[in-house]
Amino acid sequence: MPRNPYTTPNEGPPEDNPSSDKNKKHEKLDRYRSNADGKDLRTNHGVRIADNHNSLKTGERGATLMEDFIFREKINHFDNERIPERIVHARGSAAHGYFRPYENAARYSKAALFQDPKQSTPVFTRFSTVQGSRGSNDTVRDVRGFATKFYTSEGNWDLVGNNMPVFFIQDAIKFPDFVHAVKPEPHNEIPQGQSAHDTFWDFVSLMPEATHTVLWTMSDRAFPRHFRYMEGFGVHTFRLIDRLEASRFVKFHWKPVAGTCSLIWDEAQKLWGRDPDFNRREMWSDIENGDALEWELCVQVVEEKDEHNFDFDLLDPTKLIPEEQVPVEPIGRMVLNRNPDNFFAETEQVAFNPGHIVPGIDFSNDPLLQGRLFSYLDTQMLRLHGPNFHEIPINQPVCPFHNNQRDSAHRQTINTGQASYEPNSIDGGYPAQTPSAPAQGGFETVQERVDGSKIRARSASFADHYSQARLFWNSQSDVEKEHIIAAYTFELSKVARPYIRERVIQRILPNISVELAQAVGRGHGIEAPSEPVAPAAELGYSSQVESAPLSLMHRLPGNIRTRKVAILAADGVDVAQVTELRRKLSEEGATGMVIAPSMAPVAGTGGDNVDSDAMLNGLPSVAVDAVIVAGGADSARRLSESGLGRYYLQEAYKHLKVIVALADGQQLLDAAGIPKDDEGVIMGDQVDDVFPAFVKALSNHRVWSRNNRANAMPA
Ligand code: HDE
Numbered sequence: 001m002p003r004n005p006y007t008t009p010n011e012g013p014p015e016d017n018p019s020s021d022k023n024k025k026h027e028k029l030d031r032y033r034s035n036a037d038g039k040d041l042r043t044n045h046g047v048r049i050a051d052n053h054n055s056l057k058t059g060e061r062g063a064t065l066m067e068d069f070i071f072r073e074k075i076n077h078f079d080n081e082r083i084p085e086r087i088v089h090a091r092g093s094a095a096h097g098y099f100r101p102y103e104n105a106a107r108y109s110k111a112a113l114f115q116d117p118k119q120s121t122p123v124f125t126r127f128s129t130v131q132g133s134r135g136s137n138d139t140v141r142d143v144r145g146f147a148t149k150f151y152t153s154e155g156n157w158d159l160v161g162n163n164m165p166v167f168f169i170q171d172a173i174k175f176p177d178f179v180h181a182v183k184p185e186p187h188n189e190i191p192q193g194q195s196a197h198d199t200f201w202d203f204v205s206l207m208p209e210a211t212h213t214v215l216w217t218m219s220d221r222a223f224p225r226h227f228r229y230m231e232g233f234g235v236h237t238f239r240l241i242d243r244l245e246a247s248r249f250v251k252f253h254w255k256p257v258a259g260t261c262s263l264i265w266d267e268a269q270k271l272w273g274r275d276p277d278f279n280r281r282e283m284w285s286d287i288e289n290g291d292a293l294e295w296e297l298c299v300q301v302v303e304e305k306d307e308h309n310f311d312f313d314l315l316d317p318t319k320l321i322p323e324e325q326v327p328v329e330p331i332g333r334m335v336l337n338r339n340p341d342n343f344f345a346e347t348e349q350v351a352f353n354p355g356h357i358v359p360g361i362d363f364s365n366d367p368l369l370q371g372r373l374f375s376y377l378d379t380q381m382l383r384l385h386g387p388n389f390h391e392i393p394i395n396q397p398v399c400p401f402h403n404n405q406r407d408s409a410h411r412q413t414i415n416t417g418q419a420s421y422e423p424n425s426i427d428g429g430y431p432a433q434t435p436s437a438p439a440q441g442g443f444e445t446v447q448e449r450v451d452g453s454k455i456r457a458r459s460a461s462f463a464d465h466y467s468q469a470r471l472f473w474n475s476q477s478d479v480e481k482e483h484i485i486a487a488y489t490f491e492l493s494k495v496a497r498p499y500i501r502e503r504v505i506q507r508i509l510p511n512i513s514v515e516l517a518q519a520v521g522r523g524h525g526i527e528a529p530s531e532p533v534a535p536a537a538e539l540g541y542s543s544q545v546e547s548a549p550l551s552l553m554h555r556l557p558g559n560i561r562t563r564k565v566a567i568l569a570a571d572g573v574d575v576a577q578v579t580e581l582r583r584k585l586s587e588e589g590a591t592g593m594v595i596a597p598s599m600a601p602v603a604g605t606g607g608d609n610v611d612s613d614a615m616l617n618g619l620p621s622v623a624v625d626a627v628i629v630a631g632g633a634d635s636a637r638r639l640s641e642s643g644l645g646r647y648y649l650q651e652a653y654k655h656l657k658v659i660v661a662l663a664d665g666q667q668l669l670d671a672a673g674i675p676k677d678d679e680g681v682i683m684g685d686q687v688d689d690v691f692p693a694f695v696k697a698l699s700n701h702r703v704w705s706r707n708n709r710a711n712a713m714p715a
Contacts, residue, residue, distance in 0.1 A: 015098040015120045018287075018338035023098060024398040025122035025151045026338075032393040033341060043073055083348070084383050085134040088179055089145045091193075092128030093280040094347040095287055097336035099123050099150055099297065105331035108248060108301055109240040110438055111360025113152040114331065122151040124394065125336055126350060127227045127279070131182050132193030138279040139268040140193035141222040141487070143213075146232035146254060147352040148334070151398040154440060158356040159252055160376070164221060165233035165320040168210040170462050172371015178203065178210075193272075196494035205503040208465040208511075208538055212318050215469045215512060218487040219480060220262035220552060225625075225701075226282050228258045228293040228562070236354075236369040237314045239362040239446055240301065243438040247446045249302040249314055249364060251321055253328050257294035259557035261701040265487065267622045267655045274620050284339055291562050291589075292337035296330040311542050312468070313461035317368040319468055322547040346394045351380045359436070362446045385409055402431035464540025466511040466532070471542050473513045475550035479707045485516060489523035502526055511539055553704075560698045561589035563625040568648060568668070569594050569612075572634020575604030577662060580687045581628060588695060592628070595619055597642055605632055616644040621652040626698050631663030631685070640671035649674050650715035656702035658682065660690050678706055 015023055041049045049070055056068035064071065086092075098120040105114035113121040128145035129136065144163040149156055169178050181203030184190055191197050195217065204210040216222070224230040232254030240250045263271070271278045283293065300321050302314065312319040340346035353376035354369065363369055380389050386409040389395055404420045419427040434442035476484065488509070492501045501524055509517035510529045517528035532539055548554050565585055567578055582592040596602045596612035603609055613619070621627060627649060629636065639645035649672040652659055660682045661669050668674075674681060680703025684690040697703060 015100075015122075016292075016335065016337065018096075023096075023120075023122045025096070025124070028396060028398060029393055032345075043070060044077070045073075083385070086128075086383065087379060088130050089128035089147075090134045091132050091136050091138070092126045092145060092347065093283060093343075094124060094126035094340060094350065095283060095293065095336040096338040096340065097123050097125065097292070097334060099148075099332055099334045101332035102330060104329065108242060108250070108299065108331070109360040110243045111152065111157070111240075111358050112154045112440065113150055113157070113358070114360065115439075121153075122398065123334055123336075124149045124151075124346070124350060125334070126347060126352070127230075127283070129193065131184075131195065136193040137272040137276040139223050139263060139271040139276075141195060141217060141265070141268070141491075142193065143217060143222070144224060144227070144230060146230065149350065149352060149356075149395075152358055153399055154358045155399060155401070156356045156395075156397045157358045157361060158352045158354060159234055160352045160354045160372075161232050161234045161252065161254070163224065163230045163232055164213060164216040165231075165235060165251075165253075166213045166216065166468070167235055167317045167368060168204070168213045169207065169368065170209050170316055170318055170458065171367045172375070174207070175368075175371065175375070178207075191494075194494075196491040198495050198497055198500060201492065201495045201500050201504060202497070205500060205508055208508065208534065209318050209462075211465055211508055211512065212469040212472065215472055215484070218484050218491070219472075219476070220264070220483050222487075223263045223265070223268040224279070225261045225263050226258075226286075226562075227279055228283070228286070229256055229261045229557070230254075231256060231260060232295065233320075236317055236366040237302075237364040238369075239364055240299070241360050241362055241446055245446075247304060247362065247448075249304065249307060251300040251326075253298040253300070254295040254334070255298050255328070255330065256555075257296065257333075258562070259701075260552045260555045261557060262552060264655050264702075265483065265490070270620075270622045270651075275623055278623065283336075286562060287337060287339050290337075292335045294336075295334045297332045297334060298328045298330045300326040300328055302326060311540070311544075312464060313459065315364055315366045315459075316462045317366055318462075318465070322471065322544050323549045324544060324547060328549075345392075349384065349389070349392050350394045351376075351384060351389050351392075353377055353380070357443075359441055359443045388412070404431070460537075463537040465538045466534060467540035467542035469512045471544060471547055472550050473516060474546045475548060477551055477553045477704070479704050480551060480553070481516075482707065485519040485523075488516070488520040492520065492524060507533060556699070556701050558699050559588070560585075560625075560695055563590040563698060564623070565590055565592045565698075566595045566619065566621065566624040566627045566648070566652075567592050568616075568627060568629045568639055568645065568665070569596050569602045569610065569632070570635040570638035570642075570645070571603040572636075572638065573602055573604055573610065573630050573632040574635070574663065575602075575606065575608045575610050577632075577687060578604075578610050578630050581630065584687060584691055590698075593619065593624070595624075595648070597638065597644070602635075605634075616642070616648055621648050621657065622655065624652075624657075625701075626658040626660070626694070627652045628660040628694075629662060629665030629668045631665050633664040633667075636664040636667040639668050646672040647715060648672075650713055653678075653681075653706070654710050654713040654715045656680070656704065656706050656710055658694060658697040658703060660684075660694050662687065662690065675709065678709070679703060680706055 055071040056065045100120040101114045103117050125148045129142045131142050146163050147160040149158050181199045204214050234252030237249050239247045241247050355373040388408050391412045406420050417427040436442050436444035495501050505521045505526045505528050511532045511534040521528035585592040593613040595614050599612050601609040653674050658680045663685045680697050682690045682693050
């Protein structure tokens with residue numbers, strides 16, 4: 001498999017260095033970046049301001065004067081600061097980076113960005129939740145958006161995907177219904193950032209096609225530990241066009257280099273209060289610390305002749321192509337290594353559109369994709385106030401662009417010449433069309449023969465609503481299955497109308513799994529059928545019953561890079577041990593943080609001190625990946641006497657986190673009631689005694705074998 005030769009930032013090309021100006025997009029953005037260091041305060045029209053504290057009045061206590069143009073400009077601009085938030089995906093955060101293809105990409109697509117493994121393309125990627133408003137919590141149960149703008153030499157390509165490979169509906173005409181159902185309810189605008197309410201479950205239980213994607217959202221994939229651990233998917237089938245104009249179907253995947261892993265529901269909920277910006281903050285601070293986020297762009301390619309060789313329709317967006325049926329081939333690598341300078345200018349104003357494609361990529365007839373091709377441009381008109389949003393710096397392509405579109409609000413371009421039409425002879429016939437060509441040619445839609453009657457109908461090949469839901473369920477580990485059962489049980493407990501709960505448990509879930517239906521039914525005192533109840537066509541058929549990559553366990557991190565480890569310490573701690581721990585963690589690419597009862601320096605046994613990075617309730621266990629209790633008898637006693645100290649360990653235990661107790665630190669295990677006969681509770685006197693076992697355990701992300709016992713922990 002061809003791989004990018006660069007492995008670490010130091011060995012890499014200039015693009016690996018976030019401050020490098022060798023990135024074409026940054027060269028362009030630099031013209032708009034404005035730094036006020038050492039500069040005068042002025043009005044928007046350039047006048048120096050002498051007093052920014054007092055408005056102009058009639059006497060010191062008098063009324064403010066209309067004449068005060070400085071005051072009016074300032075307030076007027078402020079009053080108009082907000083723009084409408086996105087109707088969906090309102091909450092998001094983004095980063096800059098680059099994409100670099102591997103050698104094999106060029107054989108599938110003539111797109112310039114896939115041709116040269118030495119040539120990188122600037123990217124801007126925004127991650128988002130779907131349901132909540134701009135100020136909602138990061139770790140809610142929801143699909144995550146995964147939208148990438150590639151600033152290619154032939155124009156912008158937007159891959160506007162999600163972290164789940166399938167969608168809730170099959171036809172775009174149902175999107176407003178779906179979004180109205182999932183959004184906060186119209187009468188009281190409750191609940192925020194959640195699907196646990198009547199209108200959502202009413203809709204999805206009446207729309208069996210939603211079942212597969214709802215099942216994904218009931219899995220732990222709905223609250224990733226970090227954006228870096230998320231897979232991404234283009235969802236729809238697209239097309240790749242090669243230099244000979246041959247078209248192939250393709251599904252796009254982003255495979256995280258760091259592996260896949262998620263939060264636990266209780267942890268995710270607690271994070272709403274403890275750190276509502278958890279995912280955003282972690283991405284931001286990792287990038288600031290030089291820990292770039294990385295994905296491989298992968299493709300599943302299907303020859304046109306094989307279009308109908310599957311148990312499902314390639315155009316149906318509620319279906320994925322199991323990896324065993326079509327291999328997922330890596331064709332390049334994306335690195336996100338630079339934070340935006342200004343959230344509004346970049347992250348808020350970036351305008352994605354699946355209709356932004358370049359020669360070498362084309363659409364399929366997926367009826368959901370076809371509808372999206374209308375929607376995104378339309379929504380930008382409202383959100384960014386008219387058709388000139390392509391001039392906003394973050395949206396501009398890196399290649400030159402000329403056409404005869406003119407005027408409208410806030411036009412920046414000063415088009416010279418007299419002819420804003422084509423053909424023209426007055427301006428020499430320019431701008432001129434570019435015929436299609438294998439390289440750097442004009443865009444030409446793939447020629448597809450279409451022959452049919454106008455009809456409002458759903459293809460019979462879209463009738464199967466359950467076979468891939470069963471495939472997903474069968475592929476989950478026992479722990480993941482338990483989490484899914486708990487998720488349905490919890491969500492339905494928030495549904496007030498009993499008939500909706502009954503419909504889900506009796507009419508929908510048995511078609512996925514009788515075991516699932518009955519387990520959720522037990523939690524609601526509702527008897528579930530003992531066999532599937534849907535018509536045969538909806539139950540569908542899949543020649544494959546399991547697919548390992550559908551489980552998060554399939555790509556666990558396998559190392560502890562970028563992990564945050566709490567080192568619990570109080571006065572009397574063994575400082576040498578803390579130092580040793582930090583050094584060893586850092587060697588593995590992880591960060592050890594001293595968490596103490598207060599922010600005062602922690603006094604060590606030998607009169608030496610260590611700084612406290614955070615307080616016990618300032619960086620609670622839900623915000624870290626593992627906990628180590630450092631040695632030192634007094635430190636352990638103080639932590640044991642502290643409710644927060646004991647709670648720290650109990651909560652970490654409940655969330656299946658690796659816990660290490662060194663020397664006297666083991667006292668805290670007893671005080672907190674942590675079972676010692678647990679493979680993820682590691683004890684020893686010296687750092688060397690525990691470290692290899694610690695790294696091994698944390699590489700698996702969590703102590704999965706603890707799942708049942710953890711439920712008994714009250715935290
Ligand atoms: Fe979107 N979607 N969507 N969507 N979507 C928007 O565009 C829409 C769908 C996705 O970070 C909106 O600029 C329709 C699937 C992402 O800015 C809007 C349909 C997938 C983002 C819109 C879908 C997505 C959006 C809202 C059904 C995964 C955020 C604001 C036909 C493949 C992009 C905006 C960002 C945003 C419409 C379905 C992903 C209204 C009509 C399927 C990641 O245009």
